[in-house]
Amino acid sequence: MKVGVLALQGAFIEHEKKLRQLGAETVEVRLPRDLDGLDGLIIPGGESTTIGKLAVEFGLIEPLRTFAQQHPTWGTCAGLIFLAKDIGIDRQPILGVMDITVNRNAFGRQVDSFEIDLPLARLGDMPFHAIFIRAPIITAVGKQVETLGQLDDGRIVAAQSGHLLGTAFHPELTNDLRLHQYFLSMIKDR
Numbered sequence: 001m002k003v004g005v006l007a008l009q010g011a012f013i014e015h016e017k018k019l020r021q022l023g024a025e026t027v028e029v030r031l032p033r034d035l036d037g038l039d040g041l042i043i044p045g046g047e048s049t050t051i052g053k054l055a056v057e058f059g060l061i062e063p064l065r066t067f068a069q070q071h072p073t074w075g076t077c078a079g080l081i082f083l084a085k086d087i088g089i090d091r092q093p094i095l096g097v098m099d100i101t102v103n104r105n106a107f108g109r110q111v112d113s114f115e116i117d118l119p120l121a122r123l124g125d126m127p128f129h130a131i132f133i134r135a136p137i138i139t140a141v142g143k144q145v146e147t148l149g150q151l152d153d154g155r156i157v158a159a160q161s162g163h164l165l166g167t168a169f170h171p172e173l174t175n176d177l178r179l180h181q182y183f184l185s186m187i188k189d190r
Contacts, residue, residue, distance in 0.1 A: 003025070007028035043074070045172075064095055113132055120148055
């Protein structure tokens, strides 16, 4: 199995390490040709405006959009913003492939970052230790989108729409491999 990790900015190396621990081959995606032959793609956390600007600069917006429409794609934190159809502003480049509305930096600044043990529907009874860093929140989901995880106050922080997965937190910064394993199972089941 060959999984790409968008490597323009952000926590791409941490995702690669997790994938390799699970036996997947990884490819750093920086140019459209890097998408060739991939079975899936992770768009990591980082700075969503920077990721969008660099994707435009490297001619990646349309190739990434096409890829995400056809292959399993997972966005974490900034990657979730990049996948969303609506982020409330027009001037930031996004892929717009996942029928969700996202509020960027919903929890405030870097100093407002936090960690929480989060129940996730697809991972069994043991909560996932979720790390939120300047995290977004999913404020609305379309009819074909399943909510996978919510905070105690009901705010949505994980969702899936068919072959698209989005998490508002950073699973690559934990020792828990279950979400990466789940994503690989999504690829395998396609």
